[in-house]
Amino acid sequence: MIRNxxxxxxxxxxxxxGQELSLExxxxxxxxxxxxxxxYRMIYDEEGRxxxxxxxxxxxxxxxxxxxxxxxIVGKRALSLFPETEKYWIECFGRVGKTxxxxxxxxxxxxFDKWYKLLAFSPKPEHxxxxxxxxxxxxxxxxxxxxxxxxxxxxxxxxYRLAHEEPISGLPNRxxxxxxxxxxxxxxxxxxxFMLAIFTPDNxxxxxxxxxxVLSDEIMRAIAQRLKELVNPPDMFFSMTGTDLVLLYSxxxxxxxxxxxxxxxxxxxxxxxxxxxxxxxxTASCGVACxxxxxVDRDDLIMKANLALFQAxxxxxxxxxxxxxxxxxxxxxxxxxxxxxxxxxxxxFELFFQPQISSxxxxxxxxxxxxxxxxxxxxxxxxxxxxxxxxxxxxxxxIGAWVMRNAIETLCQLNERCxxxxxxxxxxxxxxxxxxxxxxxxxxxxxxxxxxxxxxEIEVTESVLINRTLHAIExxxxxxxxxxRIALDDFGTGYSSLGLLKDLKVSTxxxxxxxxxxxxxxxxxKMIARLGHTLGAEIVAEGVETEEQLKFVRRAGCDRVQGFYxxxxxxxxxxxxxIALKEGR
Numbered sequence: 001m002i003r004n005x006x007x008x009x010x011x012x013x014x015x016x017x018g019q020e021l022s023l024e025x026x027x028x029x030x031x032x033x034x035x036x037x038x039x040y041r042m043i044y045d046e047e048g049r050x051x052x053x054x055x056x057x058x059x060x061x062x063x064x065x066x067x068x069x070x071x072x073i074v075g076k077r078a079l080s081l082f083p084e085t086e087k088y089w090i091e092c093f094g095r096v097g098k099t100x101x102x103x104x105x106x107x108x109x110x111x112f113d114k115w116y117k118l119l120a121f122s123p124k125p126e127h128x129x130x131x132x133x134x135x136x137x138x139x140x141x142x143x144x145x146x147x148x149x150x151x152x153x154x155x156x157x158x159x160y161r162l163a164h165e166e167p168i169s170g171l172p173n174r175x176x177x178x179x180x181x182x183x184x185x186x187x188x189x190x191x192x193x194f195m196l197a198i199f200t201p202d203n204x205x206x207x208x209x210x211x212x213x214v215l216s217d218e219i220m221r222a223i224a225q226r227l228k229e230l231v232n233p234p235d236m237f238f239s240m241t242g243t244d245l246v247l248l249y250s251x252x253x254x255x256x257x258x259x260x261x262x263x264x265x266x267x268x269x270x271x272x273x274x275x276x277x278x279x280x281x282x283t284a285s286c287g288v289a290c291x292x293x294x295x296v297d298r299d300d301l302i303m304k305a306n307l308a309l310f311q312a313x314x315x316x317x318x319x320x321x322x323x324x325x326x327x328x329x330x331x332x333x334x335x336x337x338x339x340x341x342x343x344x345x346x347x348x349f350e351l352f353f354q355p356q357i358s359s360x361x362x363x364x365x366x367x368x369x370x371x372x373x374x375x376x377x378x379x380x381x382x383x384x385x386x387x388x389x390x391x392x393x394x395x396x397x398x399i400g401a402w403v404m405r406n407a408i409e410t411l412c413q414l415n416e417r418c419x420x421x422x423x424x425x426x427x428x429x430x431x432x433x434x435x436x437x438x439x440x441x442x443x444x445x446x447x448x449x450x451x452x453x454x455x456x457e458i459e460v461t462e463s464v465l466i467n468r469t470l471h472a473i474e475x476x477x478x479x480x481x482x483x484x485r486i487a488l489d490d491f492g493t494g495y496s497s498l499g500l501l502k503d504l505k506v507s508t509x510x511x512x513x514x515x516x517x518x519x520x521x522x523x524x525x526k527m528i529a530r531l532g533h534t535l536g537a538e539i540v541a542e543g544v545e546t547e548e549q550l551k552f553v554r555r556a557g558c559d560r561v562q563g564f565y566x567x568x569x570x571x572x573x574x575x576x577x578x579i580a581l582k583e584g585r
């Protein structure tokens with residue numbers, strides 16, 4: 001217990017209590033400090049402003065730091081020794097000398113090209129003692145970190161820009177559009193309706209093909225810059241693909257203001273664009289969908305605006321607004337496009353055959369092969385619906401090849417079974433005629449099956465042959481030279497009928513049903529029949545549906561009759577029964 005009390009008293013005692021360092025000891029202590037130390041007398045002007053200071057003492061560390069001896073320093077003024085001394089050092093020391101309040105300052109010294117942290121205190125008025133710490137490495141590290149942070153922020157900003165800006169047009173991209181739509185859709189629909197309008201240039205692809213991507217990109221940037229100036233936030237233009245420009249407009253679609261804005265956009269796009277290569281004129285089509293009237297779902301709204309755009313292009317209109325009928329029609333067309341590639345594999349196609357009857361003897365001369373599609377997903381699909389889609393998607397090539405083979409093989413079976421020489425007409429698409437080896441394909445099938453070329457009739461419409469650069473006429477004439485019959489369908493309904501007859505070796509002219517079913521067209525029907533006979537072609541009257549029409553086409557000189565009155569299109573089993581009944585077998 002006594003020991004503990006003694007120990008406590010020892011710890012309580014101050015080691016230098018009642019003792020003071022002598023001046024010599026104090027100088028020795030300061031001189032051996034690791035940190036540079038200096039002692040100044042401050043110099044003020046008549047108005048009391050600090051203008052300089054005089055060195056009274058320095059330690060060895062200060063000598064090392066400055067590269068000068070104390071003999072060179074003591075008694076000299078700071079600005080005479082170190083002219084680069086910054087004003088903020090002098091002002092700081094002056095305040096300390098006047099107020100007696102210590103200050104700590106960190107700053108740069110041009111005299112030594114370093115950063116220092118100083119502690120300044122005043123032992124007596126107008127005198128200042130300073131200890132110095134070199135913090136240059138720390139500052140460099142901080143600056144490096146700061147630069148790294150700034151570079152990182154700059155890189156993040158650039159990454160954000162790249163992620164949210166479409167590179168060709170410079171407009172906010174698809175991601176930005178999605179964010180803007182999400183923000184607007186977060187409000188109650190009845191209070192925040194808006195319009196989504198998609199503009200796409202009509203003739204930019206032509207410029208791209210003619211002049212290249214550099215020019216087409218330059219034109220798109222010019223258009224985008226114009227459009228940005230047309231609207232003010234929150235209304236904005238976006239770019240989803242580089243060519244599709246999207247306007248998000250804070251207005252319901254049925255307002256005069258909204259329609260005026262759409263017209264202004266189209267006008268801005270149409271304004272001639274001047275570039276080094278010349279002046280270019282761009283037009284655009286626009287599709288519009290409205291939130292919430294057309295949809296409250298983002299992707300569905302964009303899809304419906306695209307449907308309206310598609311419809312506008314089809315109709316040749318500058319602006320199209322979505323409606324439900326358009327959506328259902330185009331949705332059905334899209335489903336057809338998706339199901340067509342599977343139809344052959346699933347054996348969903350079937351050939352129907354419509355008889356062609358001699359108008360003179362009422363006997364069967366042949367048939368026209370007609371394609372039918374029994375889709376598992378869509379039900380029975382009309383050729384009027386799927387043939388155009390098949391041509392656009394080039395699915396008509398495998399489908400057409402299947403039709404040609406099956407029609408020829410079926411005809412061979414019928415002729416062999418019945419001991420006849422019926423003829424088979426097969427419709428051919430313009431897409432098929434573009435294939436280089438089309439003629440070889442047909443002749444190869446005839447050789448493989450043994451069918452006489454004269455029993456096959458290739459049937460084409462005038463529209464297929466309008467573009468002479470496709471060499472379609474040359475291919476058909478080559479088949480005609482090998483004995484294959486060539487029939488021109490829907491004759492008289494196009495603009496190039498007579499011109500075609502000059503170049504095309506025609507075996508058969510098929511008079512369209514509009515002439516057969518219209519009594520006022522009787523004279524034209526007779527003229528077509530005479531023209532065909534003059535050229536050495538047979539005449540087929542299509543669409544004969546009544547006894548009166550049958551009598552009329554006989555009087556007009558038609559050789560063959562085709563229509564519901566003499567025979568419906570029918571599958572093979574029904575056709576065989578029809579032949580047996582008609583031929584008395």
